[in-house]
Amino acid sequence: MTSTIAELERRRDAARAGGGEKRVAAQHAKGKLTARERLDVLLDEGSFEEVDMFVEHNCVDFGMAEQVIPGDGVVTGSGTINGRLVFVFSQDFTVFGGSLSERHAQKICKIMDMAMKVGAPVIGLNDSGGARIQEGVASLGGYAEVFQRNALASGVVPQLSLIMGPCAGGAVYSPAMTDFIFMVKDSSYMFVTGPEVVKTVTNEVVTQEALGGAVTHTTKTSVADVAFEDDIEALLAARDFIDFLPASNREAAPERPTADAWDRIEPSLDTLVPANANQPYDMHELIRKVVDEGDFFEVQPAHGGNILCGFGRIEGRTIGVVANQPTVLAGVLDINASRKAARFVRFCDAFEIPIVTFVDVPGFLPGTAQEHNGIIKHGAKLLFAYAEATVPKITVITRKAYGGAYDVMASKHLRGDLNYAWPTAEIAVMGAKGAVEIIFRGRTPDEIAERTAEYEARFANPFVAASKGFIDEVIQPHSTRRRIALGLRKLRGKSLENPWKKHDNIPL
Numbered sequence: 001m002t003s004t005i006a007e008l009e010r011r012r013d014a015a016r017a018g019g020g021e022k023r024v025a026a027q028h029a030k031g032k033l034t035a036r037e038r039l040d041v042l043l044d045e046g047s048f049e050e051v052d053m054f055v056e057h058n059c060v061d062f063g064m065a066e067q068v069i070p071g072d073g074v075v076t077g078s079g080t081i082n083g084r085l086v087f088v089f090s091q092d093f094t095v096f097g098g099s100l101s102e103r104h105a106q107k108i109c110k111i112m113d114m115a116m117k118v119g120a121p122v123i124g125l126n127d128s129g130g131a132r133i134q135e136g137v138a139s140l141g142g143y144a145e146v147f148q149r150n151a152l153a154s155g156v157v158p159q160l161s162l163i164m165g166p167c168a169g170g171a172v173y174s175p176a177m178t179d180f181i182f183m184v185k186d187s188s189y190m191f192v193t194g195p196e197v198v199k200t201v202t203n204e205v206v207t208q209e210a211l212g213g214a215v216t217h218t219t220k221t222s223v224a225d226v227a228f229e230d231d232i233e234a235l236l237a238a239r240d241f242i243d244f245l246p247a248s249n250r251e252a253a254p255e256r257p258t259a260d261a262w263d264r265i266e267p268s269l270d271t272l273v274p275a276n277a278n279q280p281y282d283m284h285e286l287i288r289k290v291v292d293e294g295d296f297f298e299v300q301p302a303h304g305g306n307i308l309c310g311f312g313r314i315e316g317r318t319i320g321v322v323a324n325q326p327t328v329l330a331g332v333l334d335i336n337a338s339r340k341a342a343r344f345v346r347f348c349d350a351f352e353i354p355i356v357t358f359v360d361v362p363g364f365l366p367g368t369a370q371e372h373n374g375i376i377k378h379g380a381k382l383l384f385a386y387a388e389a390t391v392p393k394i395t396v397i398t399r400k401a402y403g404g405a406y407d408v409m410a411s412k413h414l415r416g417d418l419n420y421a422w423p424t425a426e427i428a429v430m431g432a433k434g435a436v437e438i439i440f441r442g443r444t445p446d447e448i449a450e451r452t453a454e455y456e457a458r459f460a461n462p463f464v465a466a467s468k469g470f471i472d473e474v475i476q477p478h479s480t481r482r483r484i485a486l487g488l489r490k491l492r493g494k495s496l497e498n499p500w501k502k503h504d505n506i507p508l
């Protein structure tokens with residue numbers, strides 16, 4: 001008996017040792033934690049329960065029969081984050097460079113299948129040299145098995161990817177199909193083909209970091225959502241992030257007790273919007289003053305900054321916030337902003353997270369760059385996303401809501417449940433000057449100025465829209481939190497279903 005227990009412990013120790021001390025030291029020298037150290041930071045202390053610790057690869061080519069490391073380059077299992085169940089895989093770069101073999105893939109698939117069965121998020125910590133080269137096509141099959149599960153899990157359980165090392169070639173497509181991607185600066189990268197292939201094919205010289213590092217993907221491409229300084233910062237952020245999300249589409253998001261009064265009045269909001277309509281103000285201030293304890297987890301903060309998306313809570317319950325940002329491009333809707341917000345709205349809708357939209361939008365961005373790159377199709381994504389969403393939708397127009405962008409931003413006509421406007425709102429087909437220049441083309445500048453003032457007085461307010469019932473109420477800015485809290489309470493029992501269909505055909 002004792003000897004069998006000792007044997008178990010010996011085998012466990014061998015699996016825990018991964019690729020050995022030298023490779024672990026090399027991992028640390030790169031500023032990276034090991035696969036198991038990462039899980040220690042991510043999960044509640046002592047909560048990790050490993051599975052498949054003794055799984056081995058089945059490859060006999062290229063001397064692989066003699067090189068067997070239990071676990072085969074990925075640590076898998078489940079644990080808790082603030083007491084809530086999550087399934088995890090953590091690729092171990094010290095074992096064959098974390099490369100994906102057939103068995104390695106089977107381990108990932110096993111925890112994904114279990115997560116789907118029980119309804120819990122999947123968090124993948126990616127640090128891998130890609131397909132296990134010695135295994136060839138078996139490894140490709142393994143990737144495809146994972147991809148298939150990513151697609152089936154989408155909208156059923158939240159999927160979060162942390163890229164904490166290499167992620168190249170076809171391997172990028174598994175994280176790309178998950179809901180959110182966090183990256184670590186300087187030590188992680190994602191690209192379909194690396195700098196050497198790029199040089200050969202296009203003659204471009206580019207570093208790994210510039211081609212597909214965390215900064216590139218969170219500023220330029222929007223492939224990733226947030227960039228972090230190091231492993232620990234990324235893992236702790238993932239803990240906070242998961243706390244906002246429901247375990248699955250069958251469950252509500254967790255409720256976090258708060259000392260923040262639901263009816264807190266914020267007098268400073270009464271003067272947030274400057275008297276001059278062309279002067280910007282920071283929409284973050286409004287969001288932070290409305291959500292519980294100012295706690296707002298922004299996604300894609302460095303991309304498409306003219307729209308803000310992220311999670312907060314009201315009365316301890318998660319909301320998704322979408323807000324035009326007047327400090328960036330005057331809050332205009334362009335391709336990047338439309339794509340960013342559309343995906344966010346669809347995530348919220350899939351997981352029954354109510355959407356609160358703050359509107360200050362002068363319209364869609366004009367120009368050949370936008371038109372030729374398909375603003376029509378991309379803008380339609382956001383329109384489509386809001387139109388199909390059946391979750392509670394509360395909209396607050398703080399200032400401009402012009403033209404098509406008024407319609408798009410969770411307007412009453414797109415089944416907005418509660419549509420509020422501040423007294424500073426200007427809800428109109430377009431800005432006064434532009435409108436007058438069209439209606440009164442050819443008139444003298446004096447006449448235009450006079451007509452503009454007339455138009456402003458008539459239309460640059462929320463009352464025309466309110467008189468038609470397009471706005472449910474014009475509210476005091478200082479009571480915005482109270483109104484939203486009351487609205488969300490009211491909408492808890494909301495039941496709304498779209499017509500049956502196999503699936504929709506969102507303009508991709």
Ligand code: HXC
Pocket residue numbers: 023095096097098099128129130131132133134140143144166168169170171
């Ligand atoms: C098997 C691999 C491996 C791989 C790395 N290793 N990648 N073993 N298959 N894909 C092993 C190395 O042999 C080495 O083993 C250890 O991991 C660490 O690798 P190093 O090269 O020493 O590390 P580093 O200098 O940090 O470079 C990391 C790297 C490089 C940039 C990832 O290893 C690399 O370029 N690897 C190959 C990448 C690649 O071409 N992958 C296949 C892509 S095709 P020892 O024993 O020395 O520690 C693909 C298709 C997927 O992924 C398609 C899905 C649809």
